[in-house]
Amino acid sequence: MRFGVVIFPASNCDRDCVHVLRAVLGQEVEEVWYEERSLDGLDAVVLPGGFAYGDYLRAGAVAARAPVMTAVRAFAQVGGAVLGICNGFQILLEAGLLPGAMLRNAVLRFRCTTVHVRVESTQTPFTRTLREGHVLQMPIAHGEGNYFAPGSLLSTIEEAGQVVFRYCDADGRVTSDANPNGSVRNVAGVCNPAGNVVGLMPHPERASEEVLGSRDGRLLFESVITTVIARREAPKQSRLYEIATGLRPSQQGRSPRPFGARDD
Amino acid sequence: MTTATLAPESVGLTRDEYEEIRRRLGRDPSPLELRMFGVMWSEHCGYKHSKVTLELLPAESPRLLQGPGENAGVLDIGGGWAVAFKMESHNHPSAVDPFNGAATGVGGIIRDVLSMGARPIALVDSLRFGPLDDPTSRRQAAGIIAGIAAYGNCVGIPTVAGELVAHPGYRGTPLVNVACVGLLRHGDVARSRAAGPGNAVMLVGARTGRDGIGGAAFASAELDTGSEREDRASVQIGDPFAGKLLIEATLDALRAGGVIAVQDLGAAGLTCATSEMAARGGMGMRLELERVPVREEGMRPDEILLSESQERMLLVVAPGATGRVAEIYRRWGLRAAVVGDVVAAPSLTVHSGGTPLVSLPPYALAEAPVHRPAAREPATLRARWTMPDLPMVDPAAALRTLLSTPAVAHKRAVYEQYDHMVQIRTVVVPGAGDAAVLRLPELSPRGLALVADGDGRLADLDPYRGARRAVAEAAANLACVGAAPLGLTDCLNFGNPEHPEVFWTFRQAVTGIADACRAMRIPVVGGNVSFYNESPDGPVLPTPVITMVGLLEDVSRTCGAGFREAEDIIVLISAADPDMAASSYASAVHGIEAGRPADVDLDAHQRVLAVVREAVARGWLSSAHDCSDGGAAVAVAESAILGTIGADVTLPAAARTDAALFGEAPSRFILSLPEDRLSDLQVLAAVHGVPVAILGRTGGDRLRIAATGQREQGWTIDLALDELSRAYESLADIL
Numbered sequence: 001m002r003f004g005v006v007i008f009p010a011s012n013c014d015r016d017c018v019h020v021l022r023a024v025l026g027q028e029v030e031e032v033w034y035e036e037r038s039l040d041g042l043d044a045v046v047l048p049g050g051f052a053y054g055d056y057l058r059a060g061a062v063a064a065r066a067p068v069m070t071a072v073r074a075f076a077q078v079g080g081a082v083l084g085i086c087n088g089f090q091i092l093l094e095a096g097l098l099p100g101a102m103l104r105n106a107v108l109r110f111r112c113t114t115v116h117v118r119v120e121s122t123q124t125p126f127t128r129t130l131r132e133g134h135v136l137q138m139p140i141a142h143g144e145g146n147y148f149a150p151g152s153l154l155s156t157i158e159e160a161g162q163v164v165f166r167y168c169d170a171d172g173r174v175t176s177d178a179n180p181n182g183s184v185r186n187v188a189g190v191c192n193p194a195g196n197v198v199g200l201m202p203h204p205e206r207a208s209e210e211v212l213g214s215r216d217g218r219l220l221f222e223s224v225i226t227t228v229i230a231r232r233e234a235p236k237q238s239r240l241y242e243i244a245t246g247l248r249p250s251q252q253g254r255s256p257r258p259f260g261a262r263d264d
Numbered sequence: 265m266t267t268a269t270l271a272p273e274s275v276g277l278t279r280d281e282y283e284e285i286r287r288r289l290g291r292d293p294s295p296l297e298l299r300m301f302g303v304m305w306s307e308h309c310g311y312k313h314s315k316v317t318l319e320l321l322p323a324e325s326p327r328l329l330q331g332p333g334e335n336a337g338v339l340d341i342g343g344g345w346a347v348a349f350k351m352e353s354h355n356h357p358s359a360v361d362p363f364n365g366a367a368t369g370v371g372g373i374i375r376d377v378l379s380m381g382a383r384p385i386a387l388v389d390s391l392r393f394g395p396l397d398d399p400t401s402r403r404q405a406a407g408i409i410a411g412i413a414a415y416g417n418c419v420g421i422p423t424v425a426g427e428l429v430a431h432p433g434y435r436g437t438p439l440v441n442v443a444c445v446g447l448l449r450h451g452d453v454a455r456s457r458a459a460g461p462g463n464a465v466m467l468v469g470a471r472t473g474r475d476g477i478g479g480a481a482f483a484s485a486e487l488d489t490g491s492e493r494e495d496r497a498s499v500q501i502g503d504p505f506a507g508k509l510l511i512e513a514t515l516d517a518l519r520a521g522g523v524i525a526v527q528d529l530g531a532a533g534l535t536c537a538t539s540e541m542a543a544r545g546g547m548g549m550r551l552e553l554e555r556v557p558v559r560e561e562g563m564r565p566d567e568i569l570l571s572e573s574q575e576r577m578l579l580v581v582a583p584g585a586t587g588r589v590a591e592i593y594r595r596w597g598l599r600a601a602v603v604g605d606v607v608a609a610p611s612l613t614v615h616s617g618g619t620p621l622v623s624l625p626p627y628a629l630a631e632a633p634v635h636r637p638a639a640r641e642p643a644t645l646r647a648r649w650t651m652p653d654l655p656m657v658d659p660a661a662a663l664r665t666l667l668s669t670p671a672v673a674h675k676r677a678v679y680e681q682y683d684h685m686v687q688i689r690t691v692v693v694p695g696a697g698d699a700a701v702l703r704l705p706e707l708s709p710r711g712l713a714l715v716a717d718g719d720g721r722l723a724d725l726d727p728y729r730g731a732r733r734a735v736a737e738a739a740a741n742l743a744c745v746g747a748a749p750l751g752l753t754d755c756l757n758f759g760n761p762e763h764p765e766v767f768w769t770f771r772q773a774v775t776g777i778a779d780a781c782r783a784m785r786i787p788v789v790g791g792n793v794s795f796y797n798e799s800p801d802g803p804v805l806p807t808p809v810i811t812m813v814g815l816l817e818d819v820s821r822t823c824g825a826g827f828r829e830a831e832d833i834i835v836l837i838s839a840a841d842p843d844m845a846a847s848s849y850a851s852a853v854h855g856i857e858a859g860r861p862a863d864v865d866l867d868a869h870q871r872v873l874a875v876v877r878e879a880v881a882r883g884w885l886s887s888a889h890d891c892s893d894g895g896a897a898v899a900v901a902e903s904a905i906l907g908t909i910g911a912d913v914t915l916p917a918a919a920r921t922d923a924a925l926f927g928e929a930p931s932r933f934i935l936s937l938p939e940d941r942l943s944d945l946q947v948l949a950a951v952h953g954v955p956v957a958i959l960g961r962t963g964g965d966r967l968r969i970a971a972t973g974q975r976e977q978g979w980t981i982d983l984a985l986d987e988l989s990r991a992y993e994s995l996a997d998i999l
Binding site: 009010012013015016019020023049050051053054055056109110111112113139141143203205206209211212 | 410413417418419420503504505506508509596597679680681682683684685686687688690691703705819820
């Protein structure tokens with residue numbers, strides 16, 4: 001499939017994401033310049049980590065207003081899979097594509113270390129092939145990763161299954177010791193109501209090769225590849241199609257729902 | 265412009281130097297020209313006190329693509345690829361403004377490597393502070409670390425290795441030495457020699473402002489107590505966002521063709537870049553000041569010429585390519601202005617509004633006069649070689665003290681503030697092994713190993729031996745991760761070289777590095793001298809710092825410092841007997857810094873390194889750690905703490921228990937390995953004539969050490985790992 005990796009001025013994990021998607025996973029990758037106004041032909045878009053616009057003003061604040069974000073918004077609206085990693089997550093928050101906001105780390109310092117996160121929702125293309133409770137080991141590297149949402153919003157997104165990842169210990173326990181930045185209720189990643197836009201602070205691209213200590217991050221990319229390809233190509237009777245679309249065979253004939261939509 | 269009335273002293277020059285300028289020009293310099301000479305002939309730019317001594321350093325290597333004299337050295341690593349690296353100090357700015365001083369130090373060294381045409385892939389920082397219970401030192405430490413983090417993290421270059429030492433000898437004069445390593449193809453090596461009359465000179469990157477004016481001259485003066493207030497105008501402010509754009513745009517421009525030479529603008533700004541590029545190429549340059557993009561209106565010519573505004577580079581570009589180059593920088597949101605051109609006549613001319621302001625031979629500026637300062641051995645040196653008798657202390661308490669001293673303690677609190685993983689090359693992260701290891705997917709499975717080492721306490725007691733030990737130690741650290749040395753860059757931090765004792769110490773240290781490098785066939789491909797590191801208390805500890813780069817054949821066959829498995833055999837391989845002279849134990853536990861440091865037997869050292877390197881490369885070892893500060897006891901404790909596996913060990917007996925535990929010597933390593941690999945290691949060691957002593961086994965959650973040579977006599981130290989870890993994590997509460 002065809003990924004787009006957006007390059008903002010001073011993105012600095014763009015090359016890492018391109019490497020993993022292209023060299024490790026063998027996918028087609030288009031490097032999308034921040035002035036681009038169309039994402040036609042792409043199956044999924046990654047907003048990489050870094051310090052877009054130097055994070056001047058506020059992390060992600062200027063990048064959220066870059067021309068390419070109009071295209072990202074349109075891409076998301078029609079159900080396209082969008083992944084924001086670290087600074088990319090901050091940009092999606094600033095763009096209003098994801099709920100909540102980022103505060104400075106509770107330790108008031110940049111932190112680069114390895115953490116564990118637990119998969120809380122499999123209703124996104126990036127977690128569809130994982131299971132709830134799956135513990136992933138990935139690095140973090142950020143100064144503003146203290147996720148915040150006020151109580152009412154937090155309840156809403158938790159009930160809607162929009163919390164995708166929480167910081168946990170190696171055994172999957174969500175504890176305050178396992179929280180590296182003070183995020184409210186250990187939230188490490190969230191999605192939009194439809195589930196197709198996901199943001200997380202940990203770096204899956206830094207955990208995609210054995211030599212770097214973990215391959216857990218690869219599962220996110222493999223999930224979206226499986227999901228998108230299945231959505232496009234799998235025969236409608238198959239289990240793969242069911243995984244990809246959330247549609248049971250009995251529901252055939254209805255158009256595929258957006259990722260993350262629930263039965264009512 | 266009149267020729268009158270600017271005293272040479274007001275620009276930091278002596279009367280003799282003024283006469284030399286007159287001799288070279290055949291006339292009096294104008295005040296503007298004199299100011300340019302002032303910065304170019306400062307120690308920082310001109311190396312006038314160090315140049316002759318630095319010629320001792322060997323640069324020979326079959327891998328050498330570029331030695332000293334350019335912005336950074338370049339060495340071949342095979343497959344058509346090369347590494348460029350260089351270390352520089354930013355001590356004086358960091359003393360005055362810790363955050364911005366350190367940040368611009370990082371920015372500057374990155375541009376040095378970038379100007380060789382290399383993509384920067386790693387940073388190394390070596391830091392020295394006053395005692396961390398001293399409020400000023402602590403504030404400086406916090407600011408310096410935050411400044412390095414702010415710049416390095418934003419530009420996306422991982423900070424993967426370094427040192428942190430706290431010592432009263434750095435009170436008020438912290439040392440900030442930063443190295444950058446870059447990767448490039450052979451064919452992409454860029455140089456800074458101006459060539460081709462008629463070629464355009466382009467100033468690219470940030471606009472020129474009033475910051476940092478006279479910074480180079482400032483770096484060449486001693487700081488006094490009023491410095492913090494008065495010298496703020498001399499400190500530049502870094503803009504890592506612009507720095508990152510400059511990296512990408514410059515690499516794009518170099519690949520696009522038409523760029524003939526490139527030089528970063530650092531100390532002395534346009535004055536230095538234009539005169540050095542012209543001098544190296546044997547050309548002249550014509551500069552038109554009104555074409556320089558400035559940040560504010562009304563800047564005077566001297567301000568434009570001497571500004572040290574960051575994130576700027578000077579390019580020599582073929583006339584037909586200036587539009588394309590400007591477009592590349594514009595795409596990255598940066599300016600690229602044609603500010604002049606290369607001329608055949610060897611003259612640097614500066615015009616403003618058509619009026620000629622400056623006309624100087626570039627070499628006259630760029631080649632500062634050479635001084636041969638007087639040298640005298642410090643009067644008190646030999647008296648300090650007498651080692652007093654140390655009282656016996658509780659060995660367990662001494663071990664905890666040593667583990668908690670900043671030089672030994674875990675640096676997690678520091679490197680977690682640095683992004684050390686971006687660019688996804690970091691295989692051995694800081695703290696996990698004796699050196700950082702970066703993979704090279706370009707040359708898979710090969711990798712690079714990086715380490716910084718220096719010991720001011722040793723160099724203070726014997727600069728020659730201290731410097732040799734620093735080189736030996738760096739190579740030892742590389743061996744522990746399985747890497748062979750490629751080359752090194754050095755940063756030489758000393759006091760005022762006009763003091764004969766300081767200059768003698770400097771020369772001894774350089775001689776020590778040179779001798780060690782010759783013996784070990786390690787080229788010195790570049791470096792930096794920082795003099796005048798003096799506070800009102802006197803000169804800093806003489807501190808030669810080495811950043812060494814090594815090559816691994818296979819990054820999957822590297823090794824950490826922590827024990828990996830219970831029931832492994834622990835061995836000591838060693839080519840020297842431990843010694844209390846100049847030891848960390850004497851200093852940290854007894855407050856005594858005396859004794860003559862043991863010299864390193866480089867032949868024996870090389871043989872031990874060969875054993876360690878080969879054992880790692882063959883995958884025999886579970887852990888490899890060199891015994892340095894705190895001797896064998898600290899090395900075993902660190903391996904246990906890092907691996908969260910205890911150990912029972914019996915150390916070879918020495919004259920005193922504390923010497924067996926904490927005595928220091930070069931060429932000693934603590935290794936752990938599965939029992940079925942022991943005979944392989946013993947055979948390998950025997951081939952190289954290196955003794956192997958079996959100390960014990962890993963396992964449990966306590967560290968138990970018998971220091972009497974015989975376990976039957978009971979444990980000398982018996983501590984829970986938790987207790988050791990708490991001591992080792994002492995910096996977490998400080999930084």
